[in-house]
Amino acid sequence: MTHPAIHEFTLAELAERLGANLVGNGSQRIRGLATLKAAGPDQVAFVANRSYLKDLSDTRAGAVLLQPEHSADCPVTRLELQNPYLGYAQLSQLFDPILATPQGGIHPAAVVAEDVALGERVEVGPNAIIEAGVELGDEVVIGAGCFIGAGVRIGAGSRLHPNATVCHGVVVGERVILHSGCVIGGDGFGFAHDGSRWHKIAQLGGVILGDDVEVGSCSSIDRGALDDTVIGNDVKIDSQVQIAHNVRIGDHTALAGCVGIAGSTRVGRNCMLGGGVGLAGHLTICDGVQVTGMSLVTNSIHEPGVYSSGTGAMSNAQWRKNAVRFKQLDDFARRLARLEKRDQRG
Structure with a gap:
């Protein structure tokens, strides 16, 4: 080691x-x-x-x-x-x-299936578990306590920090960094309701991570329901980020902490999502979009630029006054429209 x-x-x-x-x-x-x-x-x-x-x-x-x-x-x-x-x-x-360049070696406390394909200078730490059919490229490092599910492929130069989890059938590109506690390929949130209870929908897709991706600690990227969840090359994902099933994220996009992206949303290339941003499901975000922190996006964005939502912090007394006015906006708009019509009639 x-x-x-x-x-x-x-x-x-x-x-x-x-x-x-x-x-x-x-x-x-x-x-x-x-x-x-x-x-x-x-x-x-x-x-x-x-x-x-x-x-x-x-x-x-x-x-x-x-x-x-x-x-x-x-x-x-x-x-x-x-x-x-x-x-x-x-x-x-x-x-x-x-x-540093890995020297190679499998710790005696690791559990590695017999048919795992190991590249040159692969390192596997203590208590790591690697299931059948896994392929690890040259100089891959698997930290202590990691779990690698059946059929996973991990490209050369990738590094998993201790206790990272890569579920079955996931494809990880080259030079990928997965930090402790992240889960790649867990089940997406899919259920059907029969009027009285929920029935789980098996998640049959996978996850594909491109080259040079980094995923922060305790972040989750769900596997697809049928098609794969796809993360492009050079995407940077901070800690405590949730990416739902069938999301696709374009190359060179960055997501700050606590971003949440609902199912089947498409995020373009070279986008930046600030901390706490939420994207609703089935949206399309074009290339070159920046969304500032704590914003909620509920409609697709088709023009590059900077987008924001919500209000900045203020004193509680001022916020309470403004909250009352928010509820009055619809009434104000109707009254303004009536006044404009009256003025137009002359």
Whole structure:
């Protein structure tokens, strides 16, 4: 099993990896990342927001990632980039010990079916259960206590954190990250009522996750009722998100925490749904839509742009007054329409 060591790089090596312009001492060795205030000589800091420029002059970092226009104000070595935040994201992966290349190995406390197909350097942690017919690509990591159902396929480079669950027949792409407690392929919420009680509808579809998908802890993606639930490439899903059966989400879309998407809704490419957004079922959301936090969407959206619903927080006294007025809106609209008709008659 992997026990990664601390990584070290020279600033010249980091600049080459980022395609950054290095100004200063390229031989300085770097062992991690930190904020401008906390960084020491063996760490890199970054400036991605102008509000932090006030901390730049006093930094003790070995180097700072920043835009060229801020370089003159930096007292230490600079790594100049037009997008320092993207550079920080790329460097963060170099210093994350959990992302080290797997060395391979199956823990003796794991339960792995005899016919499981294992790629090169697959790691399986203690108490993980992998059922029959599963295929694991090269350098897949299955954390402690994970459950992988029968017939699952997981692509190369994917990583399941401890206690993630992938139910039977699910297809997981390459370089996918599934965090602890998430459930991929649980039953969708399907029931028929006979007038007195509910009858369960067996969920016969599956789930397909594209490449480079990340699913946060305790999120659920339900399997389809008949067709599959499909999550596109590079979709990022935060913690405690619920995606119902037969939903389809386009490439490069991001969903923040506590988003809920009802069954059979289609979300396009390059969309962003803020925290707590709810989408009703059987809707179509086109490409390039951003929905701000806590909004409820009950109709399809066919034009890209930013959409919001609900009201901002206010004092309880003001909210109670406005709530009374909300109930009066229909009456106000009818009275206004009568006045307009009377004015038109002259």
